[in-house]
Amino acid sequence: MLARLLVRLAAVSAAAAGVVAWRRRSELIEGWHGRGWLVRRTDGTVPGDRSGAPGGLAPTPRSSTGVSAAVQVAPPAWEPAALTALAAWEPRPPRTPAGRALAYLWASPVTAAGLLAGLAGGGTTQVRDGALLFTGTRGPTAALMRCRGFDAMALGHVVVARGAPPSAALLRHELVHVRQAERLGPLMAPAYLGLLAAYGYARHPMERAARAAQRAAAAME
Numbered sequence: 001m002l003a004r005l006l007v008r009l010a011a012v013s014a015a016a017a018g019v020v021a022w023r024r025r026s027e028l029i030e031g032w033h034g035r036g037w038l039v040r041r042t043d044g045t046v047p048g049d050r051s052g053a054p055g056g057l058a059p060t061p062r063s064s065t066g067v068s069a070a071v072q073v074a075p076p077a078w079e080p081a082a083l084t085a086l087a088a089w090e091p092r093p094p095r096t097p098a099g100r101a102l103a104y105l106w107a108s109p110v111t112a113a114g115l116l117a118g119l120a121g122g123g124t125t126q127v128r129d130g131a132l133l134f135t136g137t138r139g140p141t142a143a144l145m146r147c148r149g150f151d152a153m154a155l156g157h158v159v160v161a162r163g164a165p166p167s168a169a170l171l172r173h174e175l176v177h178v179r180q181a182e183r184l185g186p187l188m189a190p191a192y193l194g195l196l197a198a199y200g201y202a203r204h205p206m207e208r209a210a211r212a213a214q215r216a217a218a219a220m221e
Contacts, residue, residue: 157181
């Protein structure tokens, strides 16, 4: 029953993303090439911190793909209500041993990709909030993350960080993605990538949810 519900959720999300992309394709092309999704400053620049760290709001060119957790990116006016709700979705961790076991099993395909990325980058490991955290990542994984401007990323129950251990706020951001993977399991990748194609990174509903949690964590530091 749960699997059927999740399959339907992923199908609805993908269909909604497709409709959005078709109806607003000219705007999406501008968003993809011009990165016009971000909140603009009066000087025509946008905040540009792709790491998600709550600090660092130095102006960057409009072509930057960056978006800081400290800046709230408004959703598009044409966004379906279901995807607006997804942007506020911060799943809670499972409370029972059986629930945790099922979550690990359900998310295991995505976790396997995370383990490959973490092992390819090396570094040190520790367990944080039910996720395996790689820090000091090097090699091809770090090069890819540096190219994308990410200080950390989450794949299933694996969080990979390029340098020092992430701050509590940034870790909170990544743990939202861990919890999303616990709910969506193998559907996480197609759902995330489908919405990424339609929205880009800045307005991605799952990223907006993670940045909201990160802002809340930063406010408590």
